[in-house]
Amino acid sequence: MLQVSVGVGSAPPQTLHRCLQIPEIILQVFAEVALQHSPNTTLAALARTCRVFEQPALELLWADPGPYTLHYILNCFPPGLFAYSADQPCHWQPLTLTVPPSDWARPRRYCNLEGGGGGPGGVGKKLSDPISVIRTLNPPWASYHEPHCAELSILGGTSPDAVLFPRLRKLVISVPGSDNPDRWLRSLFQSLLSPTLRFVTVEETFDPEVYPDIDVTPLIQMIVSHTPQLTTLVLITSDSLHVASDLFRNLCHLQVLTMSYMADNMLPHVAQLKSLKELTIGELDLAARPSKTLQALDNQCTFPSLEILAIENVDVLRLTQIMHLFRLSPLHTLWISPLLHTDLTTADMTAFYRSVDAYVNKQTLQQFQYELRSSSLSHVDISADALRSLQGFSGLTRLYIECSGKYLVRDSDIEALACAWPALETFVLHPTEPAQRTRLTLSFLVALATHCPCLAAIDVSFDATVVPTTIAIDDSGKTLIKTPLAVLSLNTGFTPIKNPIEVAHFLAHLFPHLSIALESDWDPTDRSIESEAGLTEASNIYAARWNEVSAIIQKLAAEGKEEGK
Numbered sequence: 001m002l003q004v005s006v007g008v009g010s011a012p013p014q015t016l017h018r019c020l021q022i023p024e025i026i027l028q029v030f031a032e033v034a035l036q037h038s039p040n041t042t043l044a045a046l047a048r049t050c051r052v053f054e055q056p057a058l059e060l061l062w063a064d065p066g067p068y069t070l071h072y073i074l075n076c077f078p079p080g081l082f083a084y085s086a087d088q089p090c091h092w093q094p095l096t097l098t099v100p101p102s103d104w105a106r107p108r109r110y111c112n113l114e115g116g117g118g119g120p121g122g123v124g125k126k127l128s129d130p131i132s133v134i135r136t137l138n139p140p141w142a143s144y145h146e147p148h149c150a151e152l153s154i155l156g157g158t159s160p161d162a163v164l165f166p167r168l169r170k171l172v173i174s175v176p177g178s179d180n181p182d183r184w185l186r187s188l189f190q191s192l193l194s195p196t197l198r199f200v201t202v203e204e205t206f207d208p209e210v211y212p213d214i215d216v217t218p219l220i221q222m223i224v225s226h227t228p229q230l231t232t233l234v235l236i237t238s239d240s241l242h243v244a245s246d247l248f249r250n251l252c253h254l255q256v257l258t259m260s261y262m263a264d265n266m267l268p269h270v271a272q273l274k275s276l277k278e279l280t281i282g283e284l285d286l287a288a289r290p291s292k293t294l295q296a297l298d299n300q301c302t303f304p305s306l307e308i309l310a311i312e313n314v315d316v317l318r319l320t321q322i323m324h325l326f327r328l329s330p331l332h333t334l335w336i337s338p339l340l341h342t343d344l345t346t347a348d349m350t351a352f353y354r355s356v357d358a359y360v361n362k363q364t365l366q367q368f369q370y371e372l373r374s375s376s377l378s379h380v381d382i383s384a385d386a387l388r389s390l391q392g393f394s395g396l397t398r399l400y401i402e403c404s405g406k407y408l409v410r411d412s413d414i415e416a417l418a419c420a421w422p423a424l425e426t427f428v429l430h431p432t433e434p435a436q437r438t439r440l441t442l443s444f445l446v447a448l449a450t451h452c453p454c455l456a457a458i459d460v461s462f463d464a465t466v467v468p469t470t471i472a473i474d475d476s477g478k479t480l481i482k483t484p485l486a487v488l489s490l491n492t493g494f495t496p497i498k499n500p501i502e503v504a505h506f507l508a509h510l511f512p513h514l515s516i517a518l519e520s521d522w523d524p525t526d527r528s529i530e531s532e533a534g535l536t537e538a539s540n541i542y543a544a545r546w547n548e549v550s551a552i553i554q555k556l557a558a559e560g561k562e563e564g565k
Contacts, residue, residue, distance in 0.1 A: 156191020
């Protein structure tokens with residue numbers, strides 16, 4: 001019953017009573033269910049037991065099913081469908097009961113659920129993807145009440161439909177270890193690989209040394225051959241994966257490819273994917289010399305649509321030899337991290353940066369990230385010539401370089417780069433050790449503030465022991481900074497400092513909103529820094545001084561706000 005207070009004209013309001021309509025009752029019940037600790041369990045029970053609630057409850061449940069998606073589906077079947085025992089929770093045996101078509105009605109309604117409307121009165125969330133995610137993360141030895149791969153693969157063979165989820169768009173599946181992998185993995189994949197799939201993630205969750213006989217290559221081949229509309233493929237597998245390279249040619253709609261490991265022989269086929277926009281590789285295994293197949297690509301259109309390239313572990317010397325493959329790519333993000341254990345020199349680094357200058361599109365590149373974080377490569381420095389190779393990328397918004405060696409740049413080099421990068425928002429030359437500071441002084445900050453009005457974050461170690469006496473000003477006495485920087489985060493790394501008061505006033509004048517975030521990497525409690533660099537006393541002193549700088553800047557900012565009122 002619903003109570004409503006109604007008033008007409010000057011008459012006092014009267015309380016009217018009316019019965020709730022079905023859609024309103026459903027909404028009221030769902031509001032109460034949402035307050036429970038496990039609302040999805042209640043929604044699933046409502047869908048199974050009440051015809052009025054079935055459709056709206058399924059739609060609301062399917063909008064955000066959580067990790068128990070398959071559990072709700074299995075509960076739609078009669079109990080006792082599978083054989084279980086205490087010592088072996090799930091036997092890989094046929095179903096103990098025959099599943100008549102009538103028992104498939106409710107699971108099929110769940111598995112075929114389409115997004116869009118909702119139940120009576122529009123109850124339920126709209127689904128952007130019909131059946132968004134199916135996860136099979138439980139290994140086959142999980143307790144019997146958990147949904148596991150065995151049940152799913154067995155059910156798939158009895159389904160009236162060719163696949164369990166005919167409208168499936170996204171599949172995230174982990175491949176667990178098993179003593180009989182071929183007996184159920186193929187059946188499992190056949191049950192799940194709907195031709196409507198757009199997004200597939202496959203992740204190994206077993207130790208290859210424990211289960212050496214499991215080869216996921218045939219499973220990947222099944223994915224490629226059964227999902228012609230695939231746009232995103234993520235393969236988190238061991239280095240032993242050797243996918244038939246020519247299969248990639250069938251993925252003509254693929255836009256995003258992520259692989260934990262890519263062999264040299266796969267690259268030529270991936271390079272010819274016309275729709276590929278994003279390529280992420282955990283480890284790229286390149287031969288010492290480009291293969292004949294790679295050399296044959298020199299005059300072909302390779303990576304014509306690639307916008308994002310991220311490679312975590314690669315031999316930089318070998319990567320330099322194939323950078324020409326990206327000459328036609330509209331790259332806007334380039335992220336490279338060399339192998340930790342490799343023989344590199346500063347000249348090798350410079351050669352790679354020059355290859356970026358020679359082959360990467362200068363009109364499209366916006367983000368450049370290069371991480372070299374290995375103590376064994378502490379002798380590998382980033383030269384000024386290397387950074388100057390990036391000067392032609394006028395649209396650069398983010399420069400992030402992390403190096404175990406030194407940055408061989410001076411204030412004049414940074415000023416030239418700042419003039420070339422008017423859109424720069426993030427500037428990071430991050431050192432990993434106190435001894436690897438740059439030769440920069442506080443003057444380089446003036447150059448960045450003057451020529452990069454969009455700058456929001458800086459992370460550089462420099463020398464703050466000497467404070468510039470002046471900042472360039474115009475005839476009216478105003479600083480030559482194009483716009484006041486609304487937000488600025490400054491990490492001074494392992495910067496030595498002598499006079500915190502002078503530095504604080506200098507920074508506050510240069511960056512009026514710096515009080516948001518000012519940090520340094522000096523940490524008196526970090527024993528690794530002290531023992532490796534012998535900077536126990538300096539760590540304490542510099543950390544205290546930068547804390548004082550931060551406090552002064554915050555005080556100046558607060559005083560400025562009071563004066564502005």
